[in-house]
Amino acid sequence: MKATVLVRPKQGILDPQGQAVESSLRQLGFAVGGARIGRVVDLDVQATDPTTARAEVKRMCEQLLANPLIESYEIELSEPPA
Amino acid sequence: MKATVLVRPKQGILDPQGQAVESSLRQLGFAVGGARIGRVVDLDVQATDPTTARAEVKRMCEQLLANPLIESYEIELSEPPA
Numbered sequence: 001m002k003a004t005v006l007v008r009p010k011q012g013i014l015d016p017q018g019q020a021v022e023s024s025l026r027q028l029g030f031a032v033g034g035a036r037i038g039r040v041v042d043l044d045v046q047a048t049d050p051t052t053a054r055a056e057v058k059r060m061c062e063q064l065l066a067n068p069l070i071e072s073y074e075i076e077l078s079e080p081p082a
Numbered sequence: 083m084k085a086t087v088l089v090r091p092k093q094g095i096l097d098p099q100g101q102a103v104e105s106s107l108r109q110l111g112f113a114v115g116g117a118r119i120g121r122v123v124d125l126d127v128q129a130t131d132p133t134t135a136r137a138e139v140k141r142m143c144e145q146l147l148a149n150p151l152i153e154s155y156e157i158e159l160s161e162p163p164a
Contacts, residue, residue, distance in 0.1 A: 006122050021123065024146055030138065031128040038122040040088050041103065046113040056112065064106055 003045050003057045006074040007066045008038035041065055050077050085127050085139045088156040089148045090120035123147055132159050 009015045015036050022035035043060075047053040057075050066073040091097045097118050104117035125142075129135040139157050148155040 008122065008124065018123075021146070022125075025125075025142055028142075028145055030142055032125050032142070034124070034126040036124045038124070040090065040120040040122045041100075042090065042116070042118045042120070043104075043107075043114050044116040060107055060110075060112055060114075063110055064103070 001045050001048055001050070001053045002078045003043045003053060004076045004078070005041040005043070005057060005061060005065055006038060006076075007041065007061070007071050008073075009036055010070055010072050013070045038071070053077055083127050083130055083132070083135045084160045085125045085135060086158040086160070087123040087125070087139060087143060087147055088120060088158075089123065089143070089153050090155075091118055092152055092154050095152045120153070135159055 009018070018036040021037060022032060025032045025035065043057070045053050045056055047056055054075055054077060057077075061073045061075070062068060091100070100118040103119060104114060107114045107117065125139070127135050127138055129138055136157055136159060139159075143155045143157070144150060
């Protein structure tokens with residue numbers, strides 16, 4: 001089963017990378033605001049049952065993929081096409 | 083209008099960060115494969131019409147947010163709750 005994890009800086013946490021991107025976009029003439037940069041992690045997990053897979057990816061997030069103090073994460077699962 | 087851009091390394095492009103994460107996950111005991119790491123960019127754009135907004139975000143991707151040689155991007159738009 002394929003899992004996609006979106007890891008984003010939590011609200012209120014400073015995001016210098018987002019600020020830099022926003023300022024560059026404005027210099028290029030785009031009217032944008034509130035730019036925030038996070039990571040996307042795509043993974044194949046062995047579990048075929050969505051509940052098991054989600055629980056396993058959640059453990060990965062807590063142990064390695066995200067820093068729960070400053071980042072939030074969102075897990076999406078999808079079956080590979082048969 | 084809110085835009086979310088997912089920027090990922092193209093297929094076949096080496097992704098050392100993904101390899102490092104995959105190897106760390108395996109060392110932690112997780113049975114995973116095919117880990118790939120990309121970026122997620124959240125933005126507020128001024129355009130309120132989805133077609134205009136998408137075209138504008140596409141230009142941002144081509145000019146700044148993604149490197150089209152080695153990265154692919156995906157644009158998602160959502161209305162902020164009224």
